[in-house]
Amino acid sequence: MALPTDPSKPRLVAGLMSGTSADGVDAALVRIEGSGPDAALTLVAHDTLKYTPTVRQRILACMGSSAGNAGDITLLDGYVGELFAHTLLHLLKKSGVEAKEVLAVGSHGQTLFHHPTQIQYPGFQVCGTLQVGSAAVIAERTGITVVSNFRPSDMAAGGQGAPLVPYLDYLLFHHRSRSRLALNIGGLANLTALPAGCELDGLMAFDTGPGNVLMDLTAYHYSGGKQAFDPDGAMARSGHIQQALLAALMEHPFLAVPPPKSADKEEFGAKYLDGVLARFPGLPGPDVMATLAAFTVRTVATAILEFCAQRARYEEIIVSGGGTKNPVLMEGLQMALSKLTLSTSDEYGIPSKAKEAILIAVLADATLHGWPSNVPAATGAKRAVVLGQITPGAGFFEKE
Amino acid sequence: MALPTDPSKPRLVAGLMSGTSADGVDAALVRIEGSGPDAALTLVAHDTLKYTPTVRQRILACMGSSAGNAGDITLLDGYVGELFAHTLLHLLKKSGVEAKEVLAVGSHGQTLFHHPTQIQYPGFQVCGTLQVGSAAVIAERTGITVVSNFRPSDMAAGGQGAPLVPYLDYLLFHHRSRSRLALNIGGLANLTALPAGCELDGLMAFDTGPGNVLMDLTAYHYSGGKQAFDPDGAMARSGHIQQALLAALMEHPFLAVPPPKSADKEEFGAKYLDGVLARFPGLPGPDVMATLAAFTVRTVATAILEFCAQRARYEEIIVSGGGTKNPVLMEGLQMALSKLTLSTSDEYGIPSKAKEAILIAVLADATLHGWPSNVPAATGAKRAVVLGQITPGAGFFEKE
Numbered sequence: 001m002a003l004p005t006d007p008s009k010p011r012l013v014a015g016l017m018s019g020t021s022a023d024g025v026d027a028a029l030v031r032i033e034g035s036g037p038d039a040a041l042t043l044v045a046h047d048t049l050k051y052t053p054t055v056r057q058r059i060l061a062c063m064g065s066s067a068g069n070a071g072d073i074t075l076l077d078g079y080v081g082e083l084f085a086h087t088l089l090h091l092l093k094k095s096g097v098e099a100k101e102v103l104a105v106g107s108h109g110q111t112l113f114h115h116p117t118q119i120q121y122p123g124f125q126v127c128g129t130l131q132v133g134s135a136a137v138i139a140e141r142t143g144i145t146v147v148s149n150f151r152p153s154d155m156a157a158g159g160q161g162a163p164l165v166p167y168l169d170y171l172l173f174h175h176r177s178r179s180r181l182a183l184n185i186g187g188l189a190n191l192t193a194l195p196a197g198c199e200l201d202g203l204m205a206f207d208t209g210p211g212n213v214l215m216d217l218t219a220y221h222y223s224g225g226k227q228a229f230d231p232d233g234a235m236a237r238s239g240h241i242q243q244a245l246l247a248a249l250m251e252h253p254f255l256a257v258p259p260p261k262s263a264d265k266e267e268f269g270a271k272y273l274d275g276v277l278a279r280f281p282g283l284p285g286p287d288v289m290a291t292l293a294a295f296t297v298r299t300v301a302t303a304i305l306e307f308c309a310q311r312a313r314y315e316e317i318i319v320s321g322g323g324t325k326n327p328v329l330m331e332g333l334q335m336a337l338s339k340l341t342l343s344t345s346d347e348y349g350i351p352s353k354a355k356e357a358i359l360i361a362v363l364a365d366a367t368l369h370g371w372p373s374n375v376p377a378a379t380g381a382k383r384a385v386v387l388g389q390i391t392p393g394a395g396f397f398e399k400e
Numbered sequence: 401m402a403l404p405t406d407p408s409k410p411r412l413v414a415g416l417m418s419g420t421s422a423d424g425v426d427a428a429l430v431r432i433e434g435s436g437p438d439a440a441l442t443l444v445a446h447d448t449l450k451y452t453p454t455v456r457q458r459i460l461a462c463m464g465s466s467a468g469n470a471g472d473i474t475l476l477d478g479y480v481g482e483l484f485a486h487t488l489l490h491l492l493k494k495s496g497v498e499a500k501e502v503l504a505v506g507s508h509g510q511t512l513f514h515h516p517t518q519i520q521y522p523g524f525q526v527c528g529t530l531q532v533g534s535a536a537v538i539a540e541r542t543g544i545t546v547v548s549n550f551r552p553s554d555m556a557a558g559g560q561g562a563p564l565v566p567y568l569d570y571l572l573f574h575h576r577s578r579s580r581l582a583l584n585i586g587g588l589a590n591l592t593a594l595p596a597g598c599e600l601d602g603l604m605a606f607d608t609g610p611g612n613v614l615m616d617l618t619a620y621h622y623s624g625g626k627q628a629f630d631p632d633g634a635m636a637r638s639g640h641i642q643q644a645l646l647a648a649l650m651e652h653p654f655l656a657v658p659p660p661k662s663a664d665k666e667e668f669g670a671k672y673l674d675g676v677l678a679r680f681p682g683l684p685g686p687d688v689m690a691t692l693a694a695f696t697v698r699t700v701a702t703a704i705l706e707f708c709a710q711r712a713r714y715e716e717i718i719v720s721g722g723g724t725k726n727p728v729l730m731e732g733l734q735m736a737l738s739k740l741t742l743s744t745s746d747e748y749g750i751p752s753k754a755k756e757a758i759l760i761a762v763l764a765d766a767t768l769h770g771w772p773s774n775v776p777a778a779t780g781a782k783r784a785v786v787l788g789q790i791t792p793g794a795g796f797f798e799k800e
Contacts, residue, residue, distance in 0.1 A: 054522050065471030070462055070513040070530060073473060078528035079521045081556075086524075113470040121479045122454050124486075128478035130470060134528070135789060136549065140556035149536065153791075156481075156540035370797030386797070389535060389789040391553075397770030397786070 015361030081137030106364025159381030185323025195312035206259035233328030239286025415761030428757035481537030506764025559781030585723025595712035606659035633728030639686025
């Protein structure tokens with residue numbers, strides 16, 4: 001192989017991802033054609049390998065500042081590599097695609113710890129991020145060239161190593177004459193604002209605040225642990241928005257900070273929620289849920305109005321993530337943002353479930369072509385850099 | 401850059417290494433010309449950054465099966481990256497070489513844990529090895545392309561991830577008409593046997609047993625902790641070899657195992673030594689030391705006779721490692737191997753101190769040219785593989 005590869009040729013690239021919830025491995029296979037963030041993308045196939053409780057426990061035991069040790073982390077690295085390789089091989093088989101047809105696979109790995117803030121060590125300020133899932137194992141089992149370790153490159157260049165999704169949002173949704181917003185509603189919610197005709201460095205991306213996290217905590221609490229979320233927003237729909245509670249929630253200091261900014265899950269966690277609810281004793285559960293749905297909607301709408309609207313007249317908002325499955329949330333967004341066309345990424349061929357794995361495939365493709373794929377305006381990096389490390393696969397050194 | 405690069409062009413490549421003793425970072429800058437294991441090599445400069453006790457403590461706290469945690473290991477990864485980058489920049493400055501003149505830097509990293517044996521995890525047999533020292537940090541601080549994580553590639557292919565030095569021994573010492581032995585005497589001693597005219601896959605490499613480890617333990621013990629080794633072999637020289645003790649030491653079961661084999665430091669550690677010495681109470685310290693020097697010599701000579709001599713008539717043995725500084729050891733080897741010419745790697749332009757960093761530079765060069773550099777006969781891998789991962793530096797994607 002000669003690097004960079006010819007970007008005019010269509011190529012198949014895979015992406016592998018396991019999120020901080022450690023539920024399983026998401027895999028996506030995409031066809032990419034064209035150059036850099038202007039490339040066109042088609043999802044060929046996607047799949048998820050759900051972890052068994054035993055496997056999940058192994059991973060969680062090494063996750064977090066004081067978790068794990070060198071021995072367990074070393075073996076987990078090899079193990080997650082095997083799981084990722086297995087997931088990819090299964091996806092290829094299911095899709096009838098042979099490994100040698102695939103240019104590369106991007107692997108995000110499993111994050112065990114992410115510390116973007118500088119700490120003083122003897123002689124140097126240091127930060128770090130640790131993703132396991134041996135790229136050598138994935139390359140050996142599949143024969144495919146692996147690109148991995150994306151976040152450390154951005155952090156070495158002074159960035160937070162996150163968010164990385166703006167590159168994909170740009171690639172999928174930027175438009176010459178339409179100004180668009182891409183909103184992802186996961187545990188937290190993050191927004192990428194793409195003014196009409198903007199370049200990659202002209203986008204804005206930041207966390208708006210809570211996504212589903214507070215609603216999920218509430219569903220769990222009122223169901224006595226039986227429900228992890230509010231299915232179809234049924235509980236929210238049966239309640240009434242409590243304006244005083246909503247106003248109290250909107251006092252959260254994170255909301256007033258101008259972007260770029262990223263929230264920690266802890267900032268919108270159980271402790272925060274309990275603190276606010278203590279000021280409103282005796283509220284019925286459905287009213288709390290309805291208000292929390294309104295809180296997510298309001299924080300998104302306010303963020304758009306305060307931080308984005310002065311730069312462009314946005315026409316469309318494209319929503320992805322688990323939040324798209326909650327009609328109360330989606331209807332609330334449509335009402336609050338009545339001048340915008342509301343759609344989901346699924347309508348653009350990007351299932352919410354597969355979006356992060358697609359992102360990792362796109363980042364791998366960018367690296368093999370020598371295209372920087374962090375967005376300094378979003379991560380805070382000093383410059384745009386080519387992300388990640390290349391583990392050569394079987395065909396890597398063959399002449400094209 | 402186009403991969404593979406043109407091997408007919410001479411190039412500068414650097415290597416960075418920190419051993420399991422965690423004393424400091426060894427850096428070497430070499431000029432390489434030619435293809436694969438037949439390339440020619442010249443050492444341009446080398447240097448060591450010695451760790452302060454505080455830094456060493458930080459590293460040792462994360463080293464070993466049950467040491468460290470995800471938080472400390474993550475930050476240590478960033479920190480060791482900074483230390484490695486700093487060492488390289490210092491070496492370049494000292495040598496008057498600019499970063500852009502250097503094709504690549506190989507970084508071994510700092511091993512925290514190495515577990516080549518397979519362990520059963522749910523669904524998969526796994527093994528692993530963990531080296532810290534962020535390649536992204538080294539690439540960003542120096543602008544130079546980094547090749548790192550060499551051992552996992554060999555292990556993913558079924559090997560032990562060690563020894564890697566046979567590739568360098570071959571490159572430096574293989575000869576069309578002379579059969580040579582390369583012996584490294586570190587804590588343990590390892591031998592690479594290079595029959596005249598052999599190819600890379602025709603060499604034999606294995607640990608012969610103890611190097612300096614037992615002598616160092618004895619020096620420490622009899623000096624009340626004041627001496628870490630026996631300077632100039634003075635203590636050994638003042639004693640007499642005790643034949644009964646020597647015979648008892650030679651009973652160690654490792655010595656009879658046919659190669660390939662690698663010893664664990666524990667197998668020739670304090671516990672083993674104390675066990676044997678308990679059978680010979682009251683021996684004077686100098687006699688113990690003299691006998692241990694003879695033990696190292698005898699194990700090397702026996703290994704050559706039993707495992708190597710039937711394949712070729714060796715003419716020369718080239719010694720490297722700390723053991724070359726012990727004249728009792730060197731004289732003993734010359735006597736035991738009286739038909740061989742004894743020389744040191746220093747006489748071939750390879751200072752013992754720099755040998756491992758030179759190895760890492762050579763491995764990085766091999767990877768960028770697509771040459772496999774593990775030796776399956778030495779590591780037990782199922783096949784020869786291109787080792788490591790490439791982190792693109794500033795000039796990586798420039799057209800040549």
